Amino acid sequence: MKxxxxxxxxxxxxxxxxxxxxxEYRSCPEGLEPIVRxxxxxxxxxxxxxxxxxxxxxxxxxxxxxxxxxxAIESSSPRxxxxxxxxxxxxxxAERATPCTHRLKIRYVVE
Numbered sequence: 001m002k003x004x005x006x007x008x009x010x011x012x013x014x015x016x017x018x019x020x021x022x023x024e025y026r027s028c029p030e031g032l033e034p035i036v037r038x039x040x041x042x043x044x045x046x047x048x049x050x051x052x053x054x055x056x057x058x059x060x061x062x063x064x065x066x067x068x069x070x071x072a073i074e075s076s077s078p079r080x081x082x083x084x085x086x087x088x089x090x091x092x093x094a095e096r097a098t099p100c101t102h103r104l105k106i107r108y109v110v111e
Contacts, residue, residue, distance in 0.1 A: 025060055028100035035065065035094060040080075040087035040106055051110040053077045055084035058103050065093040073103075080108050 059070035070088045072081035084106045 025099050025101045028061055028102040032061070032093065032102060034091045036090070036092040038087050038090045040083040040108070042083070042108065051108060053080050053108045054105055055080050055108075056103060056105050057084050057088045058101060059088050060099055061093050061096060061102055062099050063096050065095050067091050067093070080106075 053076045055072050055075040057070055058073050060068045062068055067089055070085045072085055075081050075084075087106065088104060
């Protein structure tokens with residue numbers, strides 16, 4: 001079995017979400033690339049020979065480039081949400097003038 005780790009598929013622009021989290025910060029600019037991007041941990045439960053799952057995580061990029069307030073807002077399977085959020089919280093971006101919100105889609109692929 002060949003395992004392919006494809007951590008970032010798309011950077012999505014911020015859309016209106018009705019909650020306090022989204023209204024506190026501006027949306028990050030498109031094309032924002034992390035400086036440090038750790039791979040998410042793969043769940044330890046047995047996995048099938050083929051798998052293609054994803055998690056959409058929303059988070060805040062602070063002025064120092066650290067990430068905070070990460071939440072899984074959508075996923076193909078809840079089993080991957082925790083590891084995706086943990087990976088996002090370890091991700092680092094370049095320093096910014098102001099904090100902003102960002103969304104990242106993380107894929108888990110086994111071929």
